[in-house]
Amino acid sequence: MKVVVDTGNHIAALAAKLAKPDVVAAYPITPQTTIVEKIAEYVAKGEFSGDYVCVESEHSAMSACIGASAAGARTFTATSAHGLLLMHEMLHWAALARLPIVMVNVNRAVGPGWNIWSDQNDSMAQRDTGWIQIYCSSNQEIFDSIIQAFKLAEHKDVQLPVMVCYDGFILSHTSMPVKVPEQKEIDDFLPKREPKWVLDPENPVTHGNIIMPKDYPSIRKAMQDAQENAKKLIPDIAREWRERFGTYHGELIERYMCDDAEYILLTYAALGAESKIAINELRKEGKKVGLARIRFFRPFPTEDILDLAKNSDLIVLDRSISIGMEGPLFTEVKSSLYGKSDAKVFGYIAGLGGKDVTYKDIEKMVNHAIDGKYREVVWYDMGGC
Amino acid sequence: MKKYDVVTTLSYPKTGAMGKTGTWRIFRPILNKDKCVKCLRCWIFCPEGAIIRKDDDSVEIDYNYCKGCGICARECKVKAITMEREE
Numbered sequence: 001m002k003v004v005v006d007t008g009n010h011i012a013a014l015a016a017k018l019a020k021p022d023v024v025a026a027y028p029i030t031p032q033t034t035i036v037e038k039i040a041e042y043v044a045k046g047e048f049s050g051d052y053v054c055v056e057s058e059h060s061a062m063s064a065c066i067g068a069s070a071a072g073a074r075t076f077t078a079t080s081a082h083g084l085l086l087m088h089e090m091l092h093w094a095a096l097a098r099l100p101i102v103m104v105n106v107n108r109a110v111g112p113g114w115n116i117w118s119d120q121n122d123s124m125a126q127r128d129t130g131w132i133q134i135y136c137s138s139n140q141e142i143f144d145s146i147i148q149a150f151k152l153a154e155h156k157d158v159q160l161p162v163m164v165c166y167d168g169f170i171l172s173h174t175s176m177p178v179k180v181p182e183q184k185e186i187d188d189f190l191p192k193r194e195p196k197w198v199l200d201p202e203n204p205v206t207h208g209n210i211i212m213p214k215d216y217p218s219i220r221k222a223m224q225d226a227q228e229n230a231k232k233l234i235p236d237i238a239r240e241w242r243e244r245f246g247t248y249h250g251e252l253i254e255r256y257m258c259d260d261a262e263y264i265l266l267t268y269a270a271l272g273a274e275s276k277i278a279i280n281e282l283r284k285e286g287k288k289v290g291l292a293r294i295r296f297f298r299p300f301p302t303e304d305i306l307d308l309a310k311n312s313d314l315i316v317l318d319r320s321i322s323i324g325m326e327g328p329l330f331t332e333v334k335s336s337l338y339g340k341s342d343a344k345v346f347g348y349i350a351g352l353g354g355k356d357v358t359y360k361d362i363e364k365m366v367n368h369a370i371d372g373k374y375r376e377v378v379w380y381d382m383g384g385c
Numbered sequence: 386m387k388k389y390d391v392v393t394t395l396s397y398p399k400t401g402a403m404g405k406t407g408t409w410r411i412f413r414p415i416l417n418k419d420k421c422v423k424c425l426r427c428w429i430f431c432p433e434g435a436i437i438r439k440d441d442d443s444v445e446i447d448y449n450y451c452k453g454c455g456i457c458a459r460e461c462k463v464k465a466i467t468m469e470r471e472e
Contacts, residue, residue: 096393196391197395205398209396219394222393
């Protein structure tokens with residue numbers, strides 16, 4: 001174990017290298033990040049043994065990953081914002097084909113106008129593709145999540161791709177110290193992939209042939225079951241990691257001072273880290289508040305939300321907006337509670353397009369809810385409270 | 386043959402796994418082997434690979450897949466293939 005101080009992107013590249021993918025396929029130009037630049041550097045130095053394929057678009061990147069993964073390879077790629085959106089068709093494809101590809105998405109706002117700052121609308125727009133989604137709030141969590149993601153994706157009861165998301169600039173370009181285990185220790189935690197189906201000339205199969213309406217629903221139901229299986233495995237994998245390497249970031253959610261909380265703030269990604277400071281400050285004032293940081297958006301932590309709502313009202317902070325409705329987390333929290341809880345739920349939207357959200361801003365939003373001033377979804381960036 | 390238990394759209398090789406397109410046929414090519422000179426024009430021109438070439442360059446028609454387009458009959462220079470309406 002050693003400590004490395006580096007940016008989120010470089011840490012992601014290091015994690016990807018240590019996971020020993022057989023194939024990395026990526027589009028190397030904007031909106032690509034420095035992740036694949038770093039991997040290219042590993043290739044140039046002879047430190048990366050897999051195949052590194054530069055392709056002509058993100059749609060091709062995901063297509064190449066699908067082909068490689070179907071041939072039995074451990075496969076990694078990375079993208080951001082518009083790159084992710086260009087992949088959209090193939091994201092469905094990867095999940096329906098049950099291929100355990102791991103991808104980093106650096107969350108950035110979608111244009112026009114051109115904006116390269118943090119905002120989760122890019123990946124929230126991919127919620128329904130069947131991918132597992134993790135949102136990170138520190139560089140250590142980025143490192144740990146990428147390696148854990150391979151283990152989860154490749155588990156025999158899951159067999160779904162995983163998207164590891166973190167905020168552009170706030171994490172991607174900020175250096176933090178990260179504990180990095182030795183290669184041997186990673187190898188012990190993450191053995192070689194055993195594919196559940198494979199394109200093999202010795203045992204030929206056709207994949208993706210026509211499927212009749214009577215058979216199609218079973219493919220979708222199997223994906224849903226796999227996400228439910230993932231829900232059970234995520235805590236096991238997080239705990240195994242803690243036992244081996246000592247770092248831990250929670251399971252489907254991370255709970256912070258929730259036990260006696262009358263109000264619990266729910267948010268995700270970098271806002272989750274900033275929110276801890278806000279909770280500390282509010283606690284100093286004697287306010288019984290806690291934080292539940294949503295790590296996994298898919299599978300969605302419905303049971304955790306119900307548990308949090310037993311004794312607390314919930315304040316939801318989204319750095320994303322489903323235009324025509326509200327923040328995606330706000331919607332799904334309420335959906336989880338429907339018919340099972342009387343907890344109040346307050347929805348706030350802040351930080352779109354990278355607009356800075358400090359702990360003081362978060363304190364204001366929490367106080368706004370506690371003080372009974374909430375009437376409807378608050379757009380904090382627009383002077384909503 | 387290896388079978389996989391993951392639920393996705395996998396199909397395994399067998400005759401007609403991709404659909405027996407021979408059922409689409411309205412006109413059936415009939416080969417007169419006495420007239421055939423083994424020039425293999427039918428084998429070259431068949432767009433579906435439904436002409437089977439034997440070791441001695443004689444040919445057979447695979448009626449599982451022949452759609453009855455009639456290109457083989459048109460290309461045959463010795464009129465060894467005739468098209469007859471399916472029953």
